[in-house]
Amino acid sequence: xxxxIHPFLLAVAGICAPAAAIGTLDISNCGGGFLSVNSxxxxxxxxxxxxxxxxxxxxxxxxxxxxxxxxxxxKGDIKNLNFGSSSAAGFMxxxxxxxxxxxxxxxxxSGNTTCAGLAVGDSCSWAAGSPYVLTNLGGGASRLxxxxxxxVTDGG
Numbered sequence: 001x002x003x004x005i006h007p008f009l010l011a012v013a014g015i016c017a018p019a020a021a022i023g024t025l026d027i028s029n030c031g032g033g034f035l036s037v038n039s040x041x042x043x044x045x046x047x048x049x050x051x052x053x054x055x056x057x058x059x060x061x062x063x064x065x066x067x068x069x070x071x072x073x074x075k076g077d078i079k080n081l082n083f084g085s086s087s088a089a090g091f092m093x094x095x096x097x098x099x100x101x102x103x104x105x106x107x108x109x110s111g112n113t114t115c116a117g118l119a120v121g122d123s124c125s126w127a128a129g130s131p132y133v134l135t136n137l138g139g140g141a142s143r144l145x146x147x148x149x150x151x152v153t154d155g156g
Contacts, residue, residue, distance in 0.1 A: 098154050
C-alpha cells in the first residue's frame with residue numbers, strides 16, 4: 001500500500017521527563033507539505049536535510065523546558081522513518097530551541113487486521129505487526145495513526 005497524505009498531524013500529549021520538558025505538542029506539515037506512506041516507511045515533505053528530513057511546524061504547543069516555552073508556529077525538522085531501524089536520534093528538532101525528540105520505537109498497531117467493513121469509530125492494522133492504525137471516521141474518511149515513543153532532551 002502506498003498513500004500520499006495531505007497534511008500530516010502528529011499529536012504528542014503528556015510529554016514528561018524528570019525536571020526537563022513537559023507539556024503538549026501538535027505538529028503538522030509546513031505549507032504545501034504531505035506524507036508519503038508505504039508498508040515500510042514514512043517520508044515527510046517538503047524535504048530538508050538533503051532529503052532525509054521533512055519540514056514541520058508546531059500548531060498548538062505549550063512545552064516548557066529549561067530554555068523557555070516552545071509555542072505555536074515554530075518550524076523544525078522531522079526525520080523520515082524506515083521501519084527496519086529501531087530508533088532515530090533527533091527525530092524532531094525545532095528552530096531556535098534546544099529540544100530534541102529521540103524516537104526509540106513504533107507500535108504496536110491494532111490487533112484487528114480485518115479492515116474491510118469497519119464500523120464508524122473502529123480501527124484496524126492492514127497487516128500483523130504493522131505500526132499503522134486505520135480508523136473509520138465515517139463518510140468515506142479515515143485516520144492513519146501510529147504510536148511513537150522515545151525521549152525528549154532540552155540541553156538543560
